[in-house]
Amino acid sequence: MTTTILDLLESLYGRATTGLKHNSAYELLVATILSAQCTDERVNLITPALFRAYPRPQLLAQASPEEVAEYIRSAGLWKTKSRNLVKTAQILVREHQGQVPQTRAELEALPGVGRKTANVVLANAFGIPAIAVDTHVFRVANRLGLAQAANPRQTEEQLMKAIPQAKWIQAHHWLIQHGRAVCRARNPLCESCPLNPYCRYYSQEKSSSS
Ligand code: SF4
Known part of the structure; x- marks a missing residue:
C-alpha cells in the first residue's frame, strides 16, 4: 500500500523541492526560521531585501535585532525571529567558521531551529535524508x-x-x-x-x- x-x-x-527561495544553505536556514507560522509565499516576499542587506552570516551577526526587524515585520513573531536570526548568525560565525553546520545536533543548538527546521536544512541544503x-x-x-x-x-x-x-x-x-x-x-x-x-x-x- x-x-x-x-x-x-x-x-x-x-x-518537488522546497517553496522557500534560496541560493545557499545560509539563506535556506534564515528562510526556514522565518517560515514558522508564516507561509512560504510571505517569506519569499521578505527575503530578497533581507538577503541584500545581510548576504552573509558575518553581516547578520553584527546587526541589531531592531535593524533586522525592519525587514521581517510581516513574517509574524518578528520580535522573536529577529533575535533568533542575529543570535544564530553569531553562533555560525563564532563556532562554525560562518558556515551552516551539517549535523542535526549542531543545527538544533541554533536559536529558532527545532527538529523540523533542522530536517528542512539537512534535506534541502545538503541532501541528507530527513523527513x-x-x-x-x-x-x-x-x-x-x-x-x-x-x-x-x-x-x-x-x-x-x-x-x-x-x-x-x-x-x-x-x-x-x-x-x-x-x-x-x-x-x-x-x-x-x-x-x-x-x-x-x-x-x-x-x-x-x-
Ligand atoms: S484528500 Fe486526503 S483524506 Fe481525502 S482521499 Fe485524498 S489523501 Fe485521503
Whole structure:
C-alpha cells in the first residue's frame, strides 16, 4: 500500500523541492526560521531585501535585532525571529567558521531551529535524508495511513520506517504539495483525490456515512 501511495504521489508531483527561495544553505536556514507560522509565499516576499542587506552570516551577526526587524515585520513573531536570526548568525560565525553546520545536533543548538527546521536544512541544503513533519505532512500522512501518530515526532519516526530512505526527501515535498492542493485541512477534496482508494481517512468516512 505504501509503495502504491508513493508511486501515485510521485506521478502527481514529480521532482518537488522546497517553496522557500534560496541560493545557499545560509539563506535556506534564515528562510526556514522565518517560515514558522508564516507561509512560504510571505517569506519569499521578505527575503530578497533581507538577503541584500545581510548576504552573509558575518553581516547578520553584527546587526541589531531592531535593524533586522525592519525587514521581517510581516513574517509574524518578528520580535522573536529577529533575535533568533542575529543570535544564530553569531553562533555560525563564532563556532562554525560562518558556515551552516551539517549535523542535526549542531543545527538544533541554533536559536529558532527545532527538529523540523533542522530536517528542512539537512534535506534541502545538503541532501541528507530527513523527513520534516510540518502541519501538512502530519495531516496528510496520518489521513492516508502512512502514519498513525499523535504528534509530529512520532509521525516522523513512523514515516522513516514506512518509506525507503532514498525517498524521504521527495516524500516530504509530495505530502506538502498534496496537503496544499488536495488534502486540505478543511474540506479535503476526497472525491477527486487519486489517492482515495488507498486512503484510511476516506474509507473511514465512507463507511461511517453508509
Ligand atoms: S482521499 Fe481525502 S483524506 Fe485521503 S489523501 Fe485524498 S484528500 Fe486526503
